[in-house]
Amino acid sequence: MFQPGGDKKVLCAGLICLDILSVLDHYPVEDTDNRIERQIWQKGGNCANSAAVVAQLGEQAEFIGTLATGRAADMVLDEMREFGVEIDHVVMHDGCDFPSSTIIINTHTGSRTIIHADKDLPELTFSQFQQLDLNWYKWIHFEGRNMTEVSQMVNAVQEFNHSASMEDRIIISGECEKAKYQPEYFISTVDVLFVAKEYAQHHGFTTAKAAVHGFHSRVKKSATVVCAWGEAGADAMGPDGVHHHTDAYSPGQVVDTLGAGDTFNGAIIAAMCRSLPLDEVLKFGCRVAGRKCGQFGYRGLRE
Amino acid sequence: MFQPGGDKKVLCAGLICLDILSVLDHYPVEDTDNRIERQIWQKGGNCANSAAVVAQLGEQAEFIGTLATGRAADMVLDEMREFGVEIDHVVMHDGCDFPSSTIIINTHTGSRTIIHADKDLPELTFSQFQQLDLNWYKWIHFEGRNMTEVSQMVNAVQEFNHSASMEDRIIISGECEKAKYQPEYFISTVDVLFVAKEYAQHHGFTTAKAAVHGFHSRVKKSATVVCAWGEAGADAMGPDGVHHHTDAYSPGQVVDTLGAGDTFNGAIIAAMCRSLPLDEVLKFGCRVAGRKCGQFGYRGLRE
Numbered sequence: 047m048f049q050p051g052g053d054k055k056v057l058c059a060g061l062i063c064l065d066i067l068s069v070l071d072h073y074p075v076e077d078t079d080n081r082i083e084r085q086i087w088q089k090g091g092n093c094a095n096s097a098a099v100v101a102q103l104g105e106q107a108e109f110i111g112t113l114a115t116g117r118a119a120d121m122v123l124d125e126m127r128e129f130g131v132e133i134d135h136v137v138m139h140d141g142c143d144f145p146s147s148t149i150i151i152n153t154h155t156g157s158r159t160i161i162h163a164d165k166d167l168p169e170l171t172f173s174q175f176q177q178l179d180l181n182w183y184k185w186i187h188f189e190g191r192n193m194t195e196v197s198q199m200v201n202a203v204q205e206f207n208h209s210a211s212m213e214d215r216i217i218i219s220g221e222c223e224k225a226k227y228q229p230e231y232f233i234s235t236v237d238v239l240f241v242a243k244e245y246a247q248h249h250g251f252t253t254a255k256a257a258v259h260g261f262h263s264r265v266k267k268s269a270t271v272v273c274a275w276g277e278a279g280a281d282a283m284g285p286d287g288v289h290h291h292t293d294a295y296s297p298g299q300v301v302d303t304l305g306a307g308d309t310f311n312g313a314i315i316a317a318m319c320r321s322l323p324l325d326e327v328l329k330f331g332c333r334v335a336g337r338k339c340g341q342f343g344y345r346g347l348r349e
Numbered sequence: 350m351f352q353p354g355g356d357k358k359v360l361c362a363g364l365i366c367l368d369i370l371s372v373l374d375h376y377p378v379e380d381t382d383n384r385i386e387r388q389i390w391q392k393g394g395n396c397a398n399s400a401a402v403v404a405q406l407g408e409q410a411e412f413i414g415t416l417a418t419g420r421a422a423d424m425v426l427d428e429m430r431e432f433g434v435e436i437d438h439v440v441m442h443d444g445c446d447f448p449s450s451t452i453i454i455n456t457h458t459g460s461r462t463i464i465h466a467d468k469d470l471p472e473l474t475f476s477q478f479q480q481l482d483l484n485w486y487k488w489i490h491f492e493g494r495n496m497t498e499v500s501q502m503v504n505a506v507q508e509f510n511h512s513a514s515m516e517d518r519i520i521i522s523g524e525c526e527k528a529k530y531q532p533e534y535f536i537s538t539v540d541v542l543f544v545a546k547e548y549a550q551h552h553g554f555t556t557a558k559a560a561v562h563g564f565h566s567r568v569k570k571s572a573t574v575v576c577a578w579g580e581a582g583a584d585a586m587g588p589d590g591v592h593h594h595t596d597a598y599s600p601g602q603v604v605d606t607l608g609a610g611d612t613f614n615g616a617i618i619a620a621m622c623r624s625l626p627l628d629e630v631l632k633f634g635c636r637v638a639g640r641k642c643g644q645f646g647y648r649g650l651r652e
Contacts, residue, residue, distance in 0.1 A: 066369060068451050068464045076376040076453075077460035085449060085466035087421070117424040118390070124420065146388060148371050148451050150379075150464070157380035161371045161453070163388035 055106040055132070055182055056315060059170060059199065060093025060189025062111045062126070062136070063145040063162075064118050067304070067342070073152045073159065088343050089122035090147055092221060093189045095305045095344060098129035099312025099334065102348050105319050108132040108183075110175070114142035114167050129344070137174050142167040149304060158304055172198035180206045185217040187315060188236075190229025190245075196220075197231045204235065217318070221311060225249075233264050238318065240311050241273040254281035258289065270324065272331075274310045276303075280332050284324045292328040297340025305344065310335035313347075358409040358435070358485055359618055362473060362502065363396025363492025365414045365429070365439070366448040366465075367421050370607070370645070376455045376462065391646050392425035393450055395524065396492045398608045398647060401432035402615025402637065405651050408622050411435040411486075413478070417445035417470050432647070440477050445470045452607060461607055475501035483509045488520040490618060491539075493532025493548075499523075500534045507538065520621070524614060528552075536567050541621065543614050544576040557584035558594065565590070573627065575634075577613045579606075583635050587627045595631040600643025608647065613638035616650075 069084040089098070094109055101107035109131050113119040115138045126133050143165035150159040169192040186203055188196050200218060207215045220232030223242040232239055239261060246257035254275035261271045262283045274280040279293040313334035317327040334347050372387040392401070397412055404410035412434050416422040418441045429436050446468035453462040472495040489506055491499050503521060510518045523535030526545035535542055542564060549560035557578035565574045565586045577583040582596040616637035620630040637650050 066449075066451065068466070070464070073379040074453075074462050074464060076455065076458070076462050078462060080462070080464045082464055082466050083468075085446070085451070085464075085468075087447075117420045117427065120423075121420040143388070144390075146369075148369065148388075148453075150377075150451075152379065155379075159377050159379050160382045161373070161377060161385055161388075162382065163371070163385050165386075165388075 053106070054184035055108050056097070056100045056185040056187065056319065057108045057110060057178070057183045058093040058097035058100065058187045059110045059175065059196070061091035061145070061169075061191070062089060062094035062109065062113060062122055063091045063147060064088075064122050065090030065147045065149055065304070067149045067151055067302075069151045069153060069342075071152070071154050073150065073155070073157065086342055087121065089125045090305070092223065092308045092311075093187065094122070094126065095308035096187060096312035096315065097131045098126065098344050099309050099347060100316050101130040102344075103313060103316035103334070104348070105316050106132075108135070110135045110137075110170060110178070112137045112139060112167055112170050114138075114144040114165075115140050116144055118144040118146065135178060137170060139167055151302065151304075153301075156300060156303070169195065171195050172202070175199045176202065180216060181214070183216050185219065185315060185319060187219045187311070188221070188232070190220055190222045190232060191224065191227040193228055193231055200231065200235050219315065223307070233261065234266065237266070237269050238314075239265055239269060239271045240314070241271060242307055243273070243275050246273055254278060255289065255291065257281070258283045262287070272314055272328070274307060274331070274335065276306075280310065280328055282324055282328050288324075290325045290328050292325070292332045295333045295336025297336050300339050302342045303339050306335050306339050309338040309344065309347065356409070357487035358411050359400075359403045359488040359490065359622065360411045360413060360481070360486045361396040361400035361403065361490045362413045362478065362499070364394035364448070364472075364494070365392060365397035365412065365416060365425055366394045366450060367391075367425050368393030368450045368452055368607070370452045370454055370605075372454045372456060372645070374455070374457050376453065376458070376460065389645055390424065392428045393608070395526065395611045395614075396490065397425070397429065398611030399490060399615035399618070400434045401429065401647050402612050402650060403619050404433040405647070406616060406619035406637070407651070408619050409435075411438070413438045413440075413473060413481070415440045415442055415470055415473050417441075417447040417468075418443050419447055421447040421449065438481060440473060442470055454605065454607070456604075459603060459606070472498065474498050475505070478502045479505065483519060484517070486519050488522065488618060488622065490522045490614070491524070491535070493523055493525045493535060494527065494530040496531055496534055503534065503538050522618065526610070536564060537569065540569070540571060541573045541575065541617075542568055543617070544574060545610055546576070546578050549576055557581060558592065560584070561586045561592065575617055575631070577610060577634070577638065583613065583631055585627055585631050591627075593628045593631050595628070595635045598636045598639025600639050603642050605645045606642050609638050609642050612641040612647065612650065
């Protein structure tokens with residue numbers, strides 16, 4: 047593993063959107079009027095969530111992605127700033143619809159029903175990514191989507207690493223979550239591979255242990271594979287090939303599991319930046335993700 | 350009927366909120382992920398909607414109500430300004446939750462499922478209303494809620510009218526919609542009483558005609574009663590006691606009926622400001638409301 051540089055930043059490159067959570071004690075019957083006490087507006091998007099967690103856990107964090115100009119963008123960017131995440135390189139598009147999700151949380155069953163507005167906002171391009179001075183970063187985390195562009199970004203960081211001194215090399219991590227986005231390019235290229243349960247299941251794995259073993263055989267020699275499996279905890283395997291498992295951390299009462307995976311990823315990145323041993327990294331990730339499930343949103347996750 | 354003054358404004362006093370419409374071709378099954386093409390963010394609230402319609406139809410319109418400060422407020426206030434509605438007297442509250450509704454529209458069945466976040470935002474008080482210089486207004490329309498305060502507002506306008514010259518008198522209208530808010534004070538006090546189908550049904554009426562007759566016997570001698578009944582059209586009765594009926598105007602395909610009643614009310618007010626005969630007023634109201642049902646939102650309603 048590379049030793050991360052001192053004052054450099056963790057960059058998360060991916061999606062940011064607005065999540066509007068309606069919290070009910072039932073699932074609404076069609077064509078009825080429902081009054082609720084609690085509605086939560088928060089930034090969403092895997093990478094935006096992970097960046098907010100990384101920043102909270104004490105690392106300098108930056109997010110890059112695209113946004114449609116307007117009040118909703120101002121809202122989520124305000125929130126990113128509050129979390130201490132730098133957003134100076136976010137690419138703004140005029141005249142596009144703002145990406146947002148309406149999420150109905152039924153506290154009685156714990157179900158989350160998601161209505162995501164998949165709009166016309168272009169995703170981050172390689173040429174926009176090239177505007178970044180890579181000397182500022184010690185870690186770049188990519189979301190597994192928009193892979194035509196993202197694979198070029200990964201290549202550019204690898205090229206930078208080839209000519210950089212050992213201490214200036216950037217750790218690259220990638221999240222394989224949705225199989226439909228075909229994030230396979232990450233498997234052979236990144237230093238830390240996050241395999242989501244959904245993605246592992248798509249590839250026939252039924253446990254985190256099996257997934258970690260399976261993917262570890264395909265990653266770079268120096269790479270680490272991490273896989274969280276909800277209530278079954280999380281597993282990981284580093285370059286030494288030793289398998290680690292940690293049980294899930296129970297928050298007492300599960301309140302909101304939305305973004306628990308993004309929180310886990312952010313906590314793993316923050317722990318690895320501190321060069322903790324892998325079993326400690328894994329425990330830390332599960333603790334922070336568990337704490338998140340015991341509350342709404344992403345605030346107050348620092349221990 | 351009073352003749353409305355020349356350059357004076359129509360004031361609508363009531364609720365403004367944010368409506369977030371998710372348009373699907375089905376109703377979401379609980380605990381599923383749904384991707385949609387179309388999500389619409391628009392200002393909502395009966396009086397805010399009616400004010401936007403009045404302004405579009407060529408009258409100077411102003412809205413007064415309360416809002417929680419923040420980006421969501423900026424968004425709906427921007428929209429009101431775009432509609433040409435004055436909002437200078439809107440009362441802003443810091444640290445409150447922003448009132449908003451999540452509305453799932455199933456285009457297959459036409460159903461509208463509403464999840465309204467009933468939050469901690471205080472409603473407009475009489476003392477805030479007293480800050481207005483009533484000389485600026487020719488018409489004030491009240492929403493039938495928050496009646497402890499609103500009844501005092503109605504009294505204040507009536508007092509103003511008592512000492513005003515004939516041409517300076519303000520027409521007062523009130524909307525009886527939700528029985529739970531007990532808007533009965535309007536019945537004996539306002540010049541134009543809007544009786545919503547929901548309210549009429551609550552009082553045992555099964556047609557607009559019956560409702561108009563029933564309420565006309567209880568209003569002031571100079572008052573007009575107007576009642577819209579969805580697809581069955583609308584009825585009205587003025588001071589002369591002559592009953593008028595107009596069939597609903599069909600927009601071809603019904604797309605979005607949300608706020609059709611608010612649109613009808615706004616169109617009636619605009620038409621009465623032009624001193625049209627009551628049967629023309631009613632036809633105009635049905636035409637504008639029908640056009641609204643053939644489209645999403647409230648734009649482009651001017652003939």
